[in-house]
Amino acid sequence: MEQFPEAHKPGYAVYSRKSLAIYDALVLGLSNSLIWRCASKHLVDLYSRHLTADHLDIGVGTGYFLDKAVFPVAQPKITLLDPNAECLEAAAARISRYQPRTVQADALIPWPETLGRFQSVGLNYVFHCLPGTMTEKTVLLDHLKPHLAPGGTVFGSTILQGDAPRSWIARKLMAVYNSKGVFSNEDxxxxxLEAALALRFEEVRIEMIGCVALFSAR
Incomplete structure (x- = not known):
C-alpha cells in the first residue's frame, strides 16, 4: 500500500481482499438495511440519478454502486480514486466492461493536477470514514472543486450522528467503529454537512433515510 498520512489510514486500511469479499453482504446488505436503516437500493438510485458520461468515484469500495447503477451512456469514462490499492483492484475488476482508470491517492491531500475534470463526482460512504471534524474532512471538497466541470454535480452519502434516528445497535456499532478509527463521525x-456543502456550492440537497444522509450539490 502506498504511503499516505498515518492519521488517515484507519478508515481505509481495514479493507483487504478478505474483508472486501464479505463487504457487499455484511455492509451493503445487513448493515445498510437493518442497522443504518437505508437499504442499498436507495444508494443505487442516487447513483443512477446523478451519474454522467464522465465520472470520478472517490472511496470506491467494491465497485458495487457503479456496477448496479444505470449510466446515461453505454460507455462512460470512469476514474476510480482511492488510497487503498486492493479496493481499486476489486472495483476496477468489477466494472472492467467500462475500462476504468485507477488513481491511488488520498482525497484529503491535494489531488494530482493531471486528474482531469469531471461532470459528476461520487463520494459514497466517504465522509464518515475520514478523520477529524466535518470542517476538517470536507477540505476534500476544496481539492475536488478544480476538477469539477462547470455545471457538474457532487453526490454521495454519509452516516450521521446528532439527531439522526439511530437504534441502540446502531449507536453501539458506531461507538465501536469510532473507537477503532474505522469511523470518525462522532460530531x-x-x-x-449542509454547512460544509453550502459554503462551496450554490445548490445543495440532502435527504435523510435512517441515519444516512444522501446528498447532492452543484
Missing part, C-alpha cells in the same frame, strides 16, 4: 450532523 457529524446534518447541519454540519
Amino acid at each position: 457529524d450532523t446534518r447541519d454540519t
